[in-house]
Amino acid sequence: MNKRVSPPWEEEILDLERSGLKRRLRDLSGAQGRMITLDGKEVLNFCSNNYLGLADDPRLRRAAVEVIEKEGVGSGASRLISGNMAAHRALEETIAHFKGTQGALVFSAGYMANVGIISSVFGRDDIIFGDRLNHASIIDGIVLSQAKFRRYPHCDMETLEEMLRSATGFRWRGIITDSVFSMDGDIAPLDKIVALAERYDCLVMIDEAHALGVIGKHGKGLAEYFGVEDKIAIQMGTLSKAAGCFGAYCSGSKALIDFLINKARSFMYTTAIPPAVAASAQKAIQIIRDDTMLRQLLWENTHYFKKALDQIGFDTLGSQTPIIPIIVGESRLTVEFSRRLWDEGIFVSAIRPPTVPVHTGRLRLTVMATHTREDLDYALEKLKMIGRGLNLV
Numbered sequence: 001m002n003k004r005v006s007p008p009w010e011e012e013i014l015d016l017e018r019s020g021l022k023r024r025l026r027d028l029s030g031a032q033g034r035m036i037t038l039d040g041k042e043v044l045n046f047c048s049n050n051y052l053g054l055a056d057d058p059r060l061r062r063a064a065v066e067v068i069e070k071e072g073v074g075s076g077a078s079r080l081i082s083g084n085m086a087a088h089r090a091l092e093e094t095i096a097h098f099k100g101t102q103g104a105l106v107f108s109a110g111y112m113a114n115v116g117i118i119s120s121v122f123g124r125d126d127i128i129f130g131d132r133l134n135h136a137s138i139i140d141g142i143v144l145s146q147a148k149f150r151r152y153p154h155c156d157m158e159t160l161e162e163m164l165r166s167a168t169g170f171r172w173r174g175i176i177t178d179s180v181f182s183m184d185g186d187i188a189p190l191d192k193i194v195a196l197a198e199r200y201d202c203l204v205m206i207d208e209a210h211a212l213g214v215i216g217k218h219g220k221g222l223a224e225y226f227g228v229e230d231k232i233a234i235q236m237g238t239l240s241k242a243a244g245c246f247g248a249y250c251s252g253s254k255a256l257i258d259f260l261i262n263k264a265r266s267f268m269y270t271t272a273i274p275p276a277v278a279a280s281a282q283k284a285i286q287i288i289r290d291d292t293m294l295r296q297l298l299w300e301n302t303h304y305f306k307k308a309l310d311q312i313g314f315d316t317l318g319s320q321t322p323i324i325p326i327i328v329g330e331s332r333l334t335v336e337f338s339r340r341l342w343d344e345g346i347f348v349s350a351i352r353p354p355t356v357p358v359h360t361g362r363l364r365l366t367v368m369a370t371h372t373r374e375d376l377d378y379a380l381e382k383l384k385m386i387g388r389g390l391n392l393v
């Protein structure tokens with residue numbers, strides 16, 4: 001019998017420490033915003049998915065407080081067990097109305113939505129095609145579903161079509177894609193995916209996590225941008241990014257929503273989001289719908305920043321959204337770039353494998369509507385200076 005000297009995590013954490021790659025949590029005081037206080041130091045924030053600045057919006061705060069007064073703080077249990085609170089119902093009605101679907105169902109997080117939706121809709125007699133850069137929660141949902149899984153190279157529609165052509169004998173064929181790829185900032189060719197899905201009779205599911213509130217005339221996401229909303233059976237999105245809150249939704253037909261209520265284990269077997277979170281998320285959806293100025297500011301900042309980064313000579317991949325990567329390469333160098341920015345009062349996380357493929361370590365910058373022109377210019381000046389010092393440009 002093997003005798004273990006120390007538990008497996010001790011060795012691994014020492015390895016990470018020795019190689020200078022150990023991650024740690026930094027303490028944030030105060031709210032999420034364009035400026036944050038981390039480990040006691042005030043820094044300019046380029047790390048947050050809080051694209052519209054709603055995480056600290058007084059209208060959302062008020063909505064939460066009002067509901068706490070009426071409904072308290074906890075939701076007690078799963079909604080199937082302890083009841084569907086008024087704040088949950090109001091949020092789902094608002095989402096369904098906004099998305100123009102028959103219904104919507106709220107999950108406790110984007111991760112749980114993907115895992116629950118995919119593993120209940122698909123099973124071992126099905127095949128799923130997914131973009132190689134899809135979010136980890138989609139991959140985990142597919143693994144749990146036991147469906148056969150084929151990954152196609154990033155946004156490569158020719159290969160996807162070849163795969164579809166040769167996939168016969170399955171109950172369902174599904175195509176699942178992120179709308180906006182969270183580490184590259186580019187968008188899925190949804191018009192082409194929908195055309196292929198029609199030709200090869202597939203179900204399409206999209207993850208609008210980084211598109212809700214950001215893309216589309218009304219901020220409904222990539223399906224709106226491409227005008228294919230009615231062609232997508234399963235539209236999932238999060239309430240934790242541009243909406244500034246927490247949780248996620250699936251929008252679609254009434255039958256789909258009823259099915260998920262009965263079959264999605266990550267909905268059935270977990271406590272519902274607190275009513276105050278539901279209320280602030282509902283307010284966020286209303287702001288996204290009504291306040292087009294925030295989205296306009298976000299895109300003005302995004303275009304300005306991306307253009308300047310490209311002019312400096314950074315490799316920003318094919319970013320088309322407020323997520324703008326700067327490719328660095330090796331993990332150590334990426335961490336060093338991030339550390340030097342920190343010294344200059346700019347917070348940008350170093351993203352390394354396994355989150356991204358090896359040798360593609362990067363800074364992942366996210367632009368917010370609330371960044372001022374001075375914020376952007378200061379960051380550009382320091383990025384240029386440090387990038388030159390590290391021979392990246």
Ligand SMILES: Cc1ncc(COP(=O)(O)O)c(C=O)c1O
Pocket residue numbers: 109110111112114135137178180182207209210238239240247248
């Ligand atoms: C594309 C994508 N899908 C799903 C998620 C998970 O969402 P959540 O953070 O709400 O669990 C994220 C982010 O974390 C994401 O980037």
